[in-house]
Amino acid sequence: MSGPSIYDPSSWTFRFIAWLSLLSFGALLASCGGDDDEPEPEVCFETTLANCGSGPWDPFGIALALAWYSGQCTEEVACAADVSTDIENGIVTSDFIASEWTTSSADETEPNDDATEANPFVIPASSGLLYDGKLNDTTDTADYLALVLDTSGYTLYICAAPNDCLQPWLTGNQLHLELYDQNGVLLESTEMNGGEHFIALSASAGVLYYLAVAADDTGGADMDYRLVVTD
Numbered sequence: 550m551s552g553p554s555i556y557d558p559s560s561w562t563f564r565f566i567a568w569l570s571l572l573s574f575g576a577l578l579a580s581c582g583g584d585d586d587e588p589e590p591e592v593c594f595e596t597t598l599a600n601c602g603s604g605p606w607d608p609f610g611i612a613l614a615l616a617w618y619s620g621q622c623t624e625e626v627a628c629a630a631d632v633s634t635d636i637e638n639g640i641v642t643s644d645f646i647a648s649e650w651t652t653s654s655a656d657e658t659e660p661n662d663d664a665t666e667a668n669p670f671v672i673p674a675s676s677g678l679l680y681d682g683k684l685n686d687t688t689d690t691a692d693y694l695a696l697v698l699d700t701s702g703y704t705l706y707i708c709a710a711p712n713d714c715l716q717p718w719l720t721g722n723q724l725h726l727e728l729y730d731q732n733g734v735l736l737e738s739t740e741m742n743g744g745e746h747f748i749a750l751s752a753s754a755g756v757l758y759y760l761a762v763a764a765d766d767t768g769g770a771d772m773d774y775r776l777v778v779t780d
């Protein structure tokens with residue numbers, strides 16, 4: 550008379566071998582699957598005009614837009630870096646570019662009374678900006694714009710009237726233009742100019758300029774104006 554075979558599922562030997570096999574298979578799965586649970590090192594990037602370098606960083610005439618979207622202005626940064634638009638220091642984020650790139654006309658946004666409050670615009674080659682605002686020599690004496698331009702010759706002028714932007718442009722001493730570099734150094738002013746209020750600018754790509762429309766003598770009344778920036 551013989552006992553139960555080890556191949557008999559009811560035998561203790563069969564059960565022991567089955568459990569041992571299950572435990573070994575489980576251990577094998579655990580050792581193989583461990584790496585999948587470890588997070589990949591996070592890599593973060595920052596795209597700013599500051600990364601393109603200061604001054605005329607585009608000596609071969611490549612358009613600012615092409616440089617931007619080709620990644621020329623992108624560099625790896627610590628992921629904890631808090632990237633935000635900082636016009637004064639030439640830092641302009643991708644979000645800023647996306648929101649401003651196609652702007653061709655806009656109303657002023659107050660407050661815009663100095664460089665720190667400037668309304669920002671990016672104006673690529675073959676584009677222009679119509680900017681409508683209002684000044685008063687007692688209540689609102691200046692409207693500032695921060696401009697990122699391409700390598701090109703631009704003309705900045707105040708229209709003779711908001712609905713008349715053909716030459717001759719605005720003359721007289723009610724309003725004038727002031728152009729500053731990104732460090733706040735005055736480059737040109739049309740103050741109290743008996744001639745037309747316009748500035749011809751040979752711009753450098755990726756460099757910030759500040760343009761102010763300033764009130765001189767509006768007699769305490771609001772004066773609407775239209776400013777044009779065009780290449």
Ligand SMILES: [Ca+2]
Nearest residue numbers: 682683689692
């Ligand atoms: Ca204003």
Ligand SMILES: [Ca+2]
Nearest residue numbers: 661662691692
């Ligand atoms: Ca203002």
